[in-house]
Amino acid sequence: xxxxxxxxxxxxxxxxxxxxxxxxxxxxxxxxxxxxxxxxxxxxxxxxxxxxxxxxxxxxxxxxxxxxxxxxxxxxxxxxxxxxxxxxxxxxxxxxxxxxxxxxxxxxxxxxxxxxxxxxxxxxxxxxxxxxxxxxxxxxxxxxxxxxxxxxxxxxxxxxxxxxxxxxxxxxxxxxxxxxxxxxxxxxxxxxxxxxxxxxxxxxxxxxxxxxxxxxxxxxxxxxxxxxxxxxxxxxxxxxxxxxxxxxxxxxxxxxxxxxxxxxxxxxxxxxxxxxxxxxxxxxxxxxxxxxxxxxxxxxxxxxxxxxxxxxxxxxxxxxxxxxxxxxxxxxxxxxxxxxxxxxxxxxxxxxxxxxxxxxxxxxxxxxxxxxxxxxxxxxxxxxxxxxxxxxxxxxxxxxxxxxxxxxxxxxxxxxxxxxxxxxxxxxxxxxxxxxxxxxxxxxxxxxxxxxxxxxxxxxxxxxxxxxxxxxxxxxxxxxxxxxxxxxxxxxxxxxxxxxxxxxxxxxxxxxxxxxxxxxxxxxxxxxxxxxxxxxxxxxxxxxxx
RNA sequence: GACCCUAUCAUCUAGUGGUCAGGAUACAACCCUCUCAAGGUUGGUACACGGGUUCAAAUCCCGUUAGGGUCGCCA
Numbered sequence: 001x002x003x004x005x006x007x008x009x010x011x012x013x014x015x016x017x018x019x020x021x022x023x024x025x026x027x028x029x030x031x032x033x034x035x036x037x038x039x040x041x042x043x044x045x046x047x048x049x050x051x052x053x054x055x056x057x058x059x060x061x062x063x064x065x066x067x068x069x070x071x072x073x074x075x076x077x078x079x080x081x082x083x084x085x086x087x088x089x090x091x092x093x094x095x096x097x098x099x100x101x102x103x104x105x106x107x108x109x110x111x112x113x114x115x116x117x118x119x120x121x122x123x124x125x126x127x128x129x130x131x132x133x134x135x136x137x138x139x140x141x142x143x144x145x146x147x148x149x150x151x152x153x154x155x156x157x158x159x160x161x162x163x164x165x166x167x168x169x170x171x172x173x174x175x176x177x178x179x180x181x182x183x184x185x186x187x188x189x190x191x192x193x194x195x196x197x198x199x200x201x202x203x204x205x206x207x208x209x210x211x212x213x214x215x216x217x218x219x220x221x222x223x224x225x226x227x228x229x230x231x232x233x234x235x236x237x238x239x240x241x242x243x244x245x246x247x248x249x250x251x252x253x254x255x256x257x258x259x260x261x262x263x264x265x266x267x268x269x270x271x272x273x274x275x276x277x278x279x280x281x282x283x284x285x286x287x288x289x290x291x292x293x294x295x296x297x298x299x300x301x302x303x304x305x306x307x308x309x310x311x312x313x314x315x316x317x318x319x320x321x322x323x324x325x326x327x328x329x330x331x332x333x334x335x336x337x338x339x340x341x342x343x344x345x346x347x348x349x350x351x352x353x354x355x356x357x358x359x360x361x362x363x364x365x366x367x368x369x370x371x372x373x374x375x376x377x378x379x380x381x382x383x384x385x386x387x388x389x390x391x392x393x394x395x396x397x398x399x400x401x402x403x404x405x406x407x408x409x410x411x412x413x414x415x416x417x418x419x420x421x422x423x424x425x426x427x428x429x430x431x432x433x434x435x436x437x438x439x440x441x442x443x444x445x446x447x448x449x450x451x452x453x454x455x456x457x458x459x460x461x462x463x464x465x466x467x468x469x470x471x472x473x474x475x476x477x478x479x480x481x482x483x484x485x486x487x488x489x490x491x492x493x494x495x496x497x498x499x500x501x502x503x504x505x506x507x508x509x510x511x512x513x514x515x516x517x518x519x520x521x522x523x524x525x526x527x528x529x530x531x532x533x534x535x536x537x538x539x540x541x542x543x544x545x546x
Numbered sequence: 547g548a549c550c551c552u553a554u555c556a557u558c559u560a561g562u563g564g565u566c567a568g569g570a571u572a573c574a575a576c577c578c579u580c581u582c583a584a585g586g587u588u589g590g591u592a593c594a595c596g597g598g599u600u601c602a603a604a605u606c607c608c609g610u611u612a613g614g615g616u617c618g619c620c621a
Binding site: 039040041043073075076078079141145148152156159160161162163188190199210213214215216220222223225226227228230232233236252253254255256257258278280281283285289290291292322323326327329330333349351352353354355356357359361362364365366368372412418419420421422423480483495496509510511512513514515517518524525526527528529530531 | 557
């Protein structure tokens with residue numbers, strides 16, 4: 001490649017490779033310290049799998065006393081969305097995942113190896129691309145999209161391996177004169193890597209999670225610099241993960257098949273490749289088949305879904321940790337009070353399977369445990385924060401009646417003991433506690449005919465009878481005796497045992513009577529402890545209901 | 547089509563040549579109980595299939611089948 005061509009290809013001054021290396025010295029690490037990164041694209045969409053990946057990488061780095069950083073991979077300008085770094089950074093910090101270096105929510109880089117936004121590193125990639133060009137390890141390609149389409153069709157027709165390789169790599173053998181001619185004609189170009197690989201030969205790649213994988217070498221002359229001068233993922237990966245000192249690249253297994261290429265790139269650039277760990281991506285069951293949790297089809301793929309529903313952040317983290325290491329559960333049972341981030345995640349125990357189905361039942365069960373461990377005040381704050389964002393009118397109600405709501409949330413909440421475990425997500429709270437408020441309208445009593453063996457009239461009568469003797473100062477035993485009185489008065493058994501012994505003597509049991517009162521007060525046959533409800537509910541409201 | 551990965555209860559998984567194949571979620575029953583939730587006790591459910599190797603296979607090898615992934619100037 002003549003200097004003339006190189007100048008035409010890279011007309012603007014570029015930093016020299018040695019300057020760059022000086023600016024990005026190798027990290028000083030102690031033995032065992034790992035450097036990992038999370039590298040999302042700023043599409044304005046945070047995938048739940050992105051949190052999963054970030055959590056894994058963050059734990060690996062920080063547990064080793066190393067560095068975890070965030071790099072924004074915005075080399076696809078078409079997909080770039082304004083404000084996306086804010087989505088990324090707030091999503092991560094919301095789950096307690098903090099990058100030591102990276103990009104803040106305003107898009108500004110922090111840390112010694114910046115910029116951490118790829119589009120701002122254009123000159124760096126170009127400097128290395130130019131180096132490869134000078135060394136004859138890269139070449140300009142003038143093939144248009146139509147040429148490549150045609151090529152692929154031919155390959156398909158002849159059932160050949162698709163791709164730009166071998167005799168299909170037309171621009172690889174262009175003479176200097178031909179290149180010059182095209183450049184002078186203003187033909188647009190990309191830079192391709194001149195692959196040293198032979199598809200007939202095989203190589204073994206070592207994967208931290210999958211073990212050794214035997215694969216054919218790559219002989220594809222992949223694009224490393226696109227028409228807009230920005231690098232492709234492959235090239236940016238090699239350059240950045242070298243310069244930024246990544247020791248462990250943990251990424252989804254859609255990248256496994258690119259590893260031979262990536263290793264070639266590291267070798268071509270004279271660098272040591274990082275260690276790789278490829279995890280299986282989260283799956284979803286669709287018509288009996290598993291498939292990738294997809295942005296287009298699955299609302300729960302978007303992390304915002306979990307915010308809208310009000311899943312506690314801790315619950316999601318614990319669920320994901322559980323997917324990463326199934327032994328998290330055992331650890332959690334042995335260490336109920338510890339923070340999930342204290343869990344010693346094991347890299348070697350990340351299961352090497354086909355990809356886990358995202359299981360909401362399991363998430364719910366974990367969430368119940370998480371919420372049960374929170375105090376009423378904490379739940380109140382969490383619900384309020386959620387409501388401010390997603391349910392304004394409910395937020396107003398919560399703020400206006402903080403004490404009342406907190407006492408409601410405190411029903412059967414015994415931290416450390418057997419606490420009520422039925423609340424899963426903040427979204428559910430409004431309807432759960434709706435009957436505590438005067439503006440709630442009780443459903444028609446006739447609707448309970450199938451569940452309760454009494455008429456609407458009699459339900460009302462029982463309510464009135466109970467209210468006549470009700471005293472807020474009663475302890476639970478005295479309260480219950482009064483319920484029993486009402487039961488006996490209306491021909492119901494005062495306890496379940498006597499009912500079971502002689503059902504023919506009664507119209508029903510104490511259960512029915514309690515449920516009548518429950519329905520009168522709450523409009524439902526299932527509720528928390530009725531005594532506790534009555535203790536908390538203002539007496540005039542209770543009187544109205546009964 | 548080629549290449550790669552994976553295959554244990556419904557789900558997430560433990561398991562690395564000898565285990566009654568373990569746990570969790572879900573499900574069911576019972577106990578407790580004013581309902582529900584919780585808690586307690588118990589239960590059913592799994593090594594994809596076919597060949598090897600071995601005294602012995604969920605575990606090692608081969609094949610089949612199934613699922614997933616990749617083959618872009620997207621990441």
